[in-house]
Amino acid sequence: MKKERVSILEHELVPKHEIVGEEKVAELLDAYKIKKEQLTKIKLSDPVIKEIKAEVDDVVRITRRSRIAGKSLSYRLVIE
């Protein structure tokens, strides 16, 4: 039997992950007056990170559905 490969990004429990462009990252860091290292981290080995082909040092934006706020944003720095 041949296994069909389904992208985990399609799954309803996986929130939207997207790589943030360099300019946007600079804006973000400036807005919060933080360094990249002060973002929360996500491992390169994370299945979603593999799937969206992000690389170490990329920043990903995660958009979640939130029961409280409707939509919530968070940013993570990809690490090894």
Add this chain to the structure above:
Amino acid sequence: MRTKKIKGIKFGLLSSKEIRKMSASRIITPDTYGEDGFPIERGLVNQQIGVIDPGLRCKTCGGRMGECPGHFGHIDLEAAVIHIGYAKLIYRILTATCRKCGKVLLGEEDRKQFLEEIERQKERQADVGEVVKLVFKEAAKSRVCMYCGEPQQRIKYDKPTAYKEIDEDEKERRLMPNDVRERLEQIPDEDVALFGMDPKNARPEWMVLTVLPVPPVTARPSITLESGQRSEDDLTHKLVDIIRINQRFMENRDAGAPQLIIEDLWELLQYHINTYFDNDIAGVPPARHRSGRPLKTISQRLKGKEGRFRGSLSGKRVNFSARTVISPDPDIDIDEVGVPEAIAKELTITVNVTERNFDVMRETVRRGRTHPGVNYVRRSDGRKVKVTESNYETLAEELDFGWKVERHIQDGDIVLFNRQPSLHRLSIMAHYVMIMPGRTFRLNPTVCPPYNADYDGDEMNMHVLQTEEARAEAKILMAVQRNIISPRFGRPIIGSIHDYITGLFLLTKGEKRFEKEKVLDILHKIDVEDLGEPAGTFEPPEGYEVSGTKGDEVRPIPYWTEKQVFSMILPRGLNLEFQGKTCAKCVERGEECKKEKCSRDAYVMIQDGNLVSGIIDENALGSFKGIIIARIFRQHGEEITKTFIKNVSRLAINYIKQAGFSFGISDEDIPKEGKEQIREEAVHEAEKKVERLIRAYEGGELEALPGRKLEETLELLIMQELGRARDYSGDIAERYLGIENPGVLMAKSGARGSMLNLTQMAACVGQQSVRGERIKRGYRGRTLPHFKPGDRSADAHGFVRASFKDGLSPTEYFFHAVGGREALVDTAVRTSQSGYFQRRLINALQDLEVKNDGTVRETRGTVVQFKYGDDGVDPSKSDSGKFVDVDEVIRESLKVET
């Protein structure tokens, strides 16, 4: 002050060299004090390692008692001894290294890989433990040394501190501690790194002691008993034992005693040093005091709840605090606390004497120790003087600017009040002191919910604030009225409870007419300026005397309605509409809500501070619900809310005192017809249905529900049927009791208890269960010997048809106890589990902070959440967790339009 940042903490072992280097004295005699009462030289409390006697000076640093922190000494051990704390690790290292050349038994390639992996983990600041575990596992497999070719022997570890080597012929040979030490010494520095150890800070052979550090006397002070006898610390006792055996060992060895005796003494020395470190080792009898009490040695000082870490460092005992039983006082404010005078005389606040308070302070000192007086004064030179019966007058005369006066707490002082367990921030709030006679703390009953307190013997703690900053902070952040809205759910946690709700319910229920005197009575001690226009007048009945009337003159009497009376304490500008507790859920049943024309008067409508319709109950003013309180808090602020709560309480008490209210055992009585009806229509009917179900089951006519076995289906249906029986009997009871019944009234208004409680008391207790099922455990095939095996009927499996008032039959009583036990065990388990869970949560979250930009960050500044709670709302300033109540905003803006 210059602040320094901690870069890291390094842990290592002490080498013999280091122990000698830091030692101020080599200790050789097991004695402490001499005949002259002075410490013996080279003894265990000698003056080189610290002083604990007043008047003596330290011979090492010259400091007096209190100045000298103490200095370590040492004992030169005549024989090497295993350090019990590292016994297991020593065993692992022995099995992992060559018995001849000391190298770790790993091939070059493996060795390199493991070292690299350890390096990587360290760089990541991750735990190297997992890698080290693999090193030991891998190295222990080698039978022959790959470097020198030496065949390895099996090593056996005999708890707690013995090692044996087993050769090919299965012959055992004891490895004495000095053999072990020699082997460990052989391990090259480069190999030590494989154990995750840094050879500069921790060489393996340092785990075998040849020198024992002796802690300073200041760490093990002796106490002088009342008889004048000295009693030494447990550690000192233990050190005495160690020195004695050490000496005996030396004497015997020097005298050339037989090997057997030497080994025995060696073993004894090991035992004493083991118990010196840890007196609670599995399989080792603990060292005991002469009285039979086990000694408290080093590990016992550190471990556990009362140990140094959890007991002395993370938690300490505090001064300026008091604890006693609480009792109610509805006449004090919600932010006040009644403090017994006896406590007020023990707790003080330090006041600097200045020009501005000089006269007041002199008056205070002049009162001496009588309240409100002083306990101590501190002169300008810093000398502290105890105020006594004989010196307070002179002190008052001498009082001068720059002195400090430790005055008793008095009315108006701010203190912190706390009840354990402190589960949320409202468990500690700021109250203002009110000195009272008696021995208990007095607390306004409306503040019980945040503390989760009641008056069945609860005790609470009080802390007196000592600095101006602390008092300001308490006043601004911790005052009770600041915390009316709970940060947990964004609704009031302070509000009416119990009889207050009953009072308000009684007042606002039904149409009432109050003449002026009655109104004033009900408004007693409430600040109302204007009663407003009366609702109307009524003719005085025959023989009615009206003050101010003469003769036969008949004058109509003005009256105010119950809604008007309640409205008098509502602030102007309050507009509110909501459903009360007595609402019959018309909308949910598909009918239209008749709003202010509701036949049950369940629709509360307030217009511009006037109660137009509705009965006031728990929904309106109770703690946890409190719709009116919530609105007043947001619209008018905390001070007005505080006054409102006070007024509501007084109104409720005043009215309930007039109307009268009581609940007794006879209030659970149901008339004969009612009883009959419950027995026949509810219980008997259900039992018959159960029988029918059982017959259907036994006859194979019962059909299984989807996903259930046949037997499960039967049980389920029986449970349903019996549950219905209880509910139905409750309904019947309710009909017979009627709303006027005080029990029903309390349940319906939300004051106390539920209809279920009443059902069980008056009608039928119902099915008892264990784990959600009927009771089925007990004897084979039956629950009790009173029943036939295989009996599936209701009463054989825990259905209690009686009510509490009627009394339970013996079997019913037993089943009830079975069910009750489960509830008891459940709560016990739940509280301990949730307590531990909360401890872990707090430890994990305590350093997170909401910054000014709304982000949540930890101490390094890492952003944990970009917007606090995803919506940036502080729940204690929210409306049930929401930023705004949209419906309310719309209603308000529509009003402005028209």
